[in-house]
Amino acid sequence: MDKLLLTSIKYIPQPILNQIVTNRPLFLLAVIIALTSCSSTQLRQTNKKIQLAFEDEKYNNQFTGLLVVDAQTKDTIIAKNSAKYFIPASSTKLFTLYAAIKVLPEKIPSLKYVESKDSIYIEGTGDPSWLHPHFKDTIALDFLRKTDKTIVLHLTNFDDEKYGPGWAWEDYQYYFSPELGPIPLYGNVVTLYEANTLAVSPTEFTSSIKRAETNKLRALTKNEFLVPKILKDTIQIPFITSPELTKKFLQQKLNKEVLVAQNFNNKSKNILYGIPSDSIYKRMLYESDNFLAEQLLFVVSSTLSDTLSFNTAKKYVLENYLSDLKQPPRWVDGSGLSRYNLFTPEAMVVVLQKLYNEVDKKRLFKLLPAWDNNGTVVKPKPMDKHFIFGKSGSMGNTYNLGGYLKTKSGKVLFFSFMNNHHMRSSKEVRNSIYSTLLEIHETY
Structure with missing residues (x-):
């Protein structure tokens, strides 16, 4: 038997x-x-134990939300403040991932162009991979090198700001907050490291580097960079972008003249495709890369229209794929850098459920990093015993985690655990999250 x-x-x-x-x-x-009776009893016991844990004094002075749902039965394992709004931080990237997967093809749309008899008109799609320090993509540049026609650059299709709404102004000098644009080059950052001498990329900025012991990395209004006298690690500093600088970089890399036009040739546009889209999604999630997240939504907008606009992408995704959200989010950027963003745990779980149901499971779990009790993002190996896969989101007094929980019994659960306004350290909050998810993993 x-x-x-x-x-x-x-x-x-x-x-x-x-x-x-x-x-x-x-x-x-x-x-x-x-x-059924046994399962229901177990469910009630797990729920009761976790609810009691939330009565601990460490939760008294913070705002906590949690929703855990069984992927197969759709049973709610536990719900606490699941319909209330929280600042999501980088958990926002789960929405960006869903938007990109629903709209973008397997390879990233990298360039739009129209050819006439003697000219080729080009405009960017927001593709962030051009000469990026990690991707080092040259597909579009190689395409443009081969043409013997005059290259005419159009940059006025970017209908947004260089920074997202609500971003902290003092972050302008830090690697996680580069400027945004239609044709970002080099990831819009200067990369510096010590070889025998100081290596600088792009080399254009070599003469703009000064050695100094200071907390400042760049001047506020100009491309002057300050680097410690002893540089132990590779550092990246955002540079100030401009149409003139974009033109200059392209001319250097193509070794030919590039003209700039205010209007684009109105003929039907061709699309040049670049690197696999999943390679960008994966780095966005593993590195919590804000720049990639923001630019991906511009690529979504470019796919939907002739302009690059976060609001165009957001509106389309909310109306066509997420109209069933009971608590529509206040969604203001792609990365989660802004404190203006507001999402509920329930909305997060809905997106996780849609990803799980609509994306090949193998593909999905390759894109998402595993998470351990230290909040460490790791690349799982076939025999690894990681049971949490998802995206964290942290900023001052905020730490969230949303994703998929695999239980010992073989179940898959969707979860969103959100913590706002805590005065504890992020490590303490991570430990609380982990112990709660471990309890569910062990018993459900």
Whole structure:
């Protein structure tokens, strides 16, 4: 007899068992009832234990939300403040991932162009991979090198700002906050490291580097950079972009003149495709790369229209793919850098559920990093015992985690655990998240 059936018999009272043991259909029905009862009891016990944990004083002075849902049965394992709004921080990137997967093709749209008899008009799609320090993509540049036509650059299709709404102004000098644009080059950052001498990329900025012991990395209004006298690691500093600088970089890399036009040739536009889109999604999630997240939504907008606009992408995705959200988000950027963003745990779980149902499972779990009790993002190996896969989001007094939880019994759960306004360290909050998810992993 099946081990599960044998285990289940102990939940059936002996008098009833004696009456039904010779009746196979009745016996199976009794087992099903027993299993359901056992599962419900286990669910209630797990829920009660976690709810009691939330009564600990460490939760008294913070705002906490949690929603855990069984992927197969759709049962709610636990819900606490799941319909209330929280600042999501980088958990916002789950929405960006969903938007990009729903709209963009397998390879990233890298360039739009129209050819005439003697000219080729080009405009960017927002593709962030051109000469990026990690991707080092040259597909579009190689395409433009081959043409013998005059290259005419159009940059006025960018209908947005260089920074997202609500971003902290003092972050202008830090690697995680580069300017945004239609044709970003080099990731819009200067990359510096020590070889025998100081290596600078792009080399254009070599003469703009000064050695100084200071907390400042760049001047506020100009491309003057300050680097420690002893540079132990590679550092990246955002540079101030401009149409003139974009033109200059392109001319240097193409070794030919590039003209700039205010208007684009109005003929039907061709699209040049670049690197695999998944390679950008994966780095965005593993590195929590704000720049890639923001630029991806511009590529979405470019795919939908002739302009690059976050609002165009957001509106389309909310109206066409997320109109069933019970609590529509206040969604103001792609990265989560802004404190203006507001999402509920329930909305997060809906997006996680849609990703799970609409994306190949193998592909999805390759894109998402695993998460351990230290909040460490790791690349799982086939035999690894990681059971949490998802995206964290942190900023001052905020730490969130949303994703997929694999239980010992083989179930997959969707979860969103959000913590705002805490005065504890991020490490303490991570430990609380981990212990709660571990309890569910072990018992459900």
